[in-house]
Amino acid sequence: MTELAEAPPIDAATASSGGRRLGAGTQTYLYVCLIIVAAIVIVPLLTTALGGFKTLGELRGNPFGLPREWQWHNYGDILVSQRYWLQMGNSLLIAALTVFLTLLFAAMAAFTFAHVKFFGGNFLLNYFLVGLMFPAATAILPLFIRIRDLGLLDTYWGVVLPQVAFGLGMSILLFRNYFRNLPNELFDAAFVDGCGYLRFFWHISLPLSRPIIATVGIISFVGSWNSYILPLILLNSEDKYPWPLGIMVYKGEFSTDWQLILAFITLTILPTIIVFFAAQKHIIAGLTAGAVK
Amino acid sequence: MTTTAQPVSRANATSFGLTRRQRAEARAKWPVLVLFLPPALLVFTVFVILPMGEAAWYSFYNWNGYSLPTQWVGFKNYELIFKNSAFRQALINNGLIILISICIQVPLALWLATMVTKHIKGAVAFRLIFFLPYVLADVAAGMIWRFVYDGNFGLVAGISHALGVDAPFWLADRTVAIYAILGVIVWKYFGFHMMLFIAGLQAIDKSVLEAADIDGATGWQKFMRVTLPLLGSTVRLSLFFAVVGSLQLFDMIMPLTGAGPSNATQTMVTFLYTFGVMRMQVGFGSAVGVVLFVICVTLAFGYKRIFMKND
Numbered sequence: 001m002t003e004l005a006e007a008p009p010i011d012a013a014t015a016s017s018g019g020r021r022l023g024a025g026t027q028t029y030l031y032v033c034l035i036i037v038a039a040i041v042i043v044p045l046l047t048t049a050l051g052g053f054k055t056l057g058e059l060r061g062n063p064f065g066l067p068r069e070w071q072w073h074n075y076g077d078i079l080v081s082q083r084y085w086l087q088m089g090n091s092l093l094i095a096a097l098t099v100f101l102t103l104l105f106a107a108m109a110a111f112t113f114a115h116v117k118f119f120g121g122n123f124l125l126n127y128f129l130v131g132l133m134f135p136a137a138t139a140i141l142p143l144f145i146r147i148r149d150l151g152l153l154d155t156y157w158g159v160v161l162p163q164v165a166f167g168l169g170m171s172i173l174l175f176r177n178y179f180r181n182l183p184n185e186l187f188d189a190a191f192v193d194g195c196g197y198l199r200f201f202w203h204i205s206l207p208l209s210r211p212i213i214a215t216v217g218i219i220s221f222v223g224s225w226n227s228y229i230l231p232l233i234l235l236n237s238e239d240k241y242p243w244p245l246g247i248m249v250y251k252g253e254f255s256t257d258w259q260l261i262l263a264f265i266t267l268t269i270l271p272t273i274i275v276f277f278a279a280q281k282h283i284i285a286g287l288t289a290g291a292v293k
Numbered sequence: 294m295t296t297t298a299q300p301v302s303r304a305n306a307t308s309f310g311l312t313r314r315q316r317a318e319a320r321a322k323w324p325v326l327v328l329f330l331p332p333a334l335l336v337f338t339v340f341v342i343l344p345m346g347e348a349a350w351y352s353f354y355n356w357n358g359y360s361l362p363t364q365w366v367g368f369k370n371y372e373l374i375f376k377n378s379a380f381r382q383a384l385i386n387n388g389l390i391i392l393i394s395i396c397i398q399v400p401l402a403l404w405l406a407t408m409v410t411k412h413i414k415g416a417v418a419f420r421l422i423f424f425l426p427y428v429l430a431d432v433a434a435g436m437i438w439r440f441v442y443d444g445n446f447g448l449v450a451g452i453s454h455a456l457g458v459d460a461p462f463w464l465a466d467r468t469v470a471i472y473a474i475l476g477v478i479v480w481k482y483f484g485f486h487m488m489l490f491i492a493g494l495q496a497i498d499k500s501v502l503e504a505a506d507i508d509g510a511t512g513w514q515k516f517m518r519v520t521l522p523l524l525g526s527t528v529r530l531s532l533f534f535a536v537v538g539s540l541q542l543f544d545m546i547m548p549l550t551g552a553g554p555s556n557a558t559q560t561m562v563t564f565l566y567t568f569g570v571m572r573m574q575v576g577f578g579s580a581v582g583v584v585l586f587v588i589c590v591t592l593a594f595g596y597k598r599i600f601m602k603n604d
Contacts, residue, residue, distance in 0.1 A: 034408055038423070041423060041426060043448070044437050060445060062451075108329035108332065109332075111325070112325055116326065128333070131341050133593055134585075134590060137565060139586075142347035168333055168336065222428065229544065244433070247436055248548060251436065256445070261440070272430070288492070
């Protein structure tokens with residue numbers, strides 16, 4: 001299936017080909033540099049996770065090491081609290097709706113741009129690509145007023161629809177390039193056999209497009225899961241907050257009880273880290289696809 | 294792949310068949326155009342294009358967002374923006390972020406990419422670790438580093454105590470805070486650029502490097518004369534993302550400093566949020582949005598025109 005993609009996706013696991021065997025000196029130099037940088041990446045994450053197991057007093061005296069006494073209840077209390085699961089659920093729901101609508105709308109529009117020649121087609125495609133040029137924040141106030149006037153303020157849809165809209169440019173571009181690279185013979189054959197555009201889209205284009213659906217889906221999901229500014233402005237009630245807003249509220253409430261905040265941060269980023277290591281190949285290829293295509 | 298359809302024999306495409314087919318195609322187009330385009334078009338127009346246009350319109354009014362904008366103020370909002378010292382600070386900070394991205398982040402990413410594409414054990418694991426911060430939400434990264442920088446409990450405090458000096462409160466220090474944030478930006482984003490460079494390095498034809506080897510080039514010469522020129526398009530692309538991304542920075546600033554202390558760490562987007570959204574100054578905030586829009590589009594277009602015209 002992958003031979004259809006125009007540029008090979010970026011894959012962290014592709015071993016470098018060729019190259020001479022490295023001398024012991026070079027190897028040591030490489031490992032020392034890499035380990036130092038890896039430590040700078042890992043140590044903050046690790047101390048965050050471990051910090052959640054300490055008492056506040058111990059955090060002050062011993063921020064680096066293992067906890068003397070593991071305070072499991074820091075984590076336990078959060079895990080049995082309603083707010084953690086509510087925020088995770090909100091984030092998941094908003095992300096799922098965003099991904100579904102982005103895939104649906106972008107695939108349909110891109111299919112039209114790829115296969116149907118019509119007056120103004122190129123102009124319309126460029127119209128969508130304008131969305132790639134500027135950040136969502138530039139029009140955030142008019143967007144707020146629009147969502148309010150539509151009565152969508154403080155609803156999930158009020159966050160989902162703008163997120164879909166801002167993701168469309170990139171998604172349509174990725175889908176269109178992919179559809180255009182499907183072999184033309186497929187389309188000719190289907191058309192001669194009396195298969196119309198709609199059936200062709202559903203029975204041939206989509207089943208062949210799993211790699212690009214995965215790519216667009218990942219970009220859209222990660223964007224929504226991590227998004228902060230749109231929900232911040234468009235949601236008011238705490239029981240609808242996704243987790244990035246939830247962290248900020250939690251920090252506001254517990255201010256210097258860092259052991260609780262660290263446990264909370266750890267639990268909120270844990271799903272991301274697990275999914276990243278489980279599906280790293282797809283996630284890296286997906287998140288860099290927008291850049292290389 | 295081809296199991297779904299038989300290859301067409303070209304014999305079908307007689308001139309008669311073609312015209313009939315063309316007519317049939319034209320008729321078949323309508324359902325697609327009517328069903329497939331409108332959802333995307335509607336959502337995009339309503340939530341991206343119209344708000345952008347409205348931002349330009351509102352920016353000429355003094356308006357608190359209720360009823361209709363009536364108090365026309367001309368270019369007053371724009372004047373106020375450029376007179377505002379916090380906005381000037383935001384511009385400086387955005388410039389600084391771009392500078393750091395170009396001078397430190399991208400070279401660091403390239404340096405690491407050349408190392409993890411070498412033939413060593415664990416290279417893949419290092420790549421994954423370096424990419425990890427990029428996957429985390431900006432808010433989470435900001436919060437983690439708020440702890441790291443905390444002068445009472447954090448890692449910086451721990452290191453200071455170990456060295457026997459008083460712990461600094463970097464995020465509360467007007468002059469140092471922005472540099473502390475720049476560190477987090479590099480920490481968060483270098484992995485993304487590294488991945489781009491890994492892809493670029495893997496696309497380089499190994500025989501060119503071998504030829505350089507035979508000619509007796511040193512490692513540094515090979516890098517400067519062969520690898521770097523061949524990576525040109527990747528470098529330009531990476532810098533492009535660094536510049537565009539720098540202009541949008543918001544999520545990370547909020548948990549770290551909330552744009553303080555006393556506006557020292559404002560960026561254009563945090564400025565828009567603090568002075569436009571928080572105070573419900575729709576006209577003023579929209580004007581900030583327009584300025585940001587113009588800067589983004591000018592930089593993006595200009596950059597593509599000047600540096601990426603051949604890519």
